[in-house]
Amino acid sequence: MSEIIVQTNNLSKTFKKYKAVDGVDLRISKGDIYGFLGPNGAGKTTTIRMLLGLMKPSEGDIQLFGQTFDQNKLECLRRMGSLVESPSYYEHLSGRDNLEALRILLQVPKSRIDEVLEIVRLTKDAGRPVKQYSLGMKQRLGIAASLLGNPELLVLDEPTNGLDPSGIQEMRELIKSMPSKYGITVMISSHLLSEMDQMATRVGIISKGKLIYQDSIEKLRNKAMPQIAIRVSHVAKAKGYLQSNGWKVSSDADHLFLEGTSDREVAEVVAFLAQKQIGVYRIEENRHTLEDIFLDLTKGGELDASSTAS
Template structure:
């Protein structure tokens, strides 16, 4: 059953001069999701998230969060929203706990929220240490603790694992994955790391050059990539000629003949046909496209995330 939309935009656009940094983006983030906003650096992710928080004014389009218009109800919306954009802000000469106390006064929340947020991000044993002595991962976790302080219904995170080592990335990943089920928090996070989005998100939006190219579940994204059958024979030239006369559609991929989306029955028939014409089949492989392959196909660009 489809849940209600927490974030919904229509034709969201941000222009800088003649350049559309974000171009007519329609986001739909459902309650209880971890929505991965994926794209290369400079694709428009941070600009979009800043518009959702009212930090940047859209050139065109509408934003509705919790069913309310951001332009009309920004204050009440932000009271139920936590965010960490670009990098955490903190006072280096203060301890982690003292920084949390500063944020506590701004958010007007009880003491128990401070200690619970520090516990969630596993900083309770480092709370009395000055933040200038924190590692990059600890600073990132402190920023997330500040964003969680009011236990918001919506948490917006911009590249939360950026710059972290593998251990730090794993810690942040597990933390984020626990939030919807344990605390009822819907998470919208951006990343240029496809591997991270694949492991953490339930839904994904792919943006490139300001355009939203795909939006849906991770599984539906995988389904966009058809599997290919790679076949190698003792005489690929002769095999190609024969198969073309029999109506098969194929391409040459290195030393293999490539066929899109053949069923098992069709592969068996193909093998029998080649053997019947004295063309030895030396290898048959199934190649399933990775999410990165699918991304490159969607964008039409030969670049990695």
């Protein structure tokens, strides 16, 4: 059983009468890249602020590293690093000097600056003033700053916001290397499921303050079962033949649709239709993307009860 790094129980936050976070039970294990997903305004940043001690929960409790956060706040925070919203810098100072100012506050060895610059691939640009950095470089410097204290848990809030495609790819590769290369568990919030699909090992989806899905990315992918569309000459007749022989099939005016069908079963269906003198004009595979599933879930689509119980 993996060590649980983050656990929340009935975590809630109410602003006047508005419940921004409603009974959230997070479970993040050691070594996870946990994608915390939801539309803008779903409660992601509020949840993260509570995990970082920047906001007090209205209800519920937080356990970090097996300890009650309220009673061990300083000790827990020493084991965490975070990048929430846009990092702030002394623009006239170099990247290295910005890290040095923070290093003095954190009281970590001077050698740690070179280590974190190497991790985020900023060694060559460490001497340049930050005002000359691209947005992607500034984000990487922000991650370098969050790594200075040698954290076991790194919390990132929308770290790819505003980055161009190459900056996003750099950030993705950096995050993916964290657990295996540096032993860091990562929690990363985003509203972009396509990005999480390429780096997360586990996801939690929040919508209107409620956690509506929490499980491995693999199980979420399995919900995206392909659909086979077959264009045929006589839809109603073909559908009747297939249904009377035990195949599950739906249709529209021109197509038959088979769900989650193997290549072999598709071949059997086509051979069967040919036997029945039904013309088969075209076969296509329609895949539901993870984006489709995400949109369905956050618009109130149904989930298996087991999906949120993990």
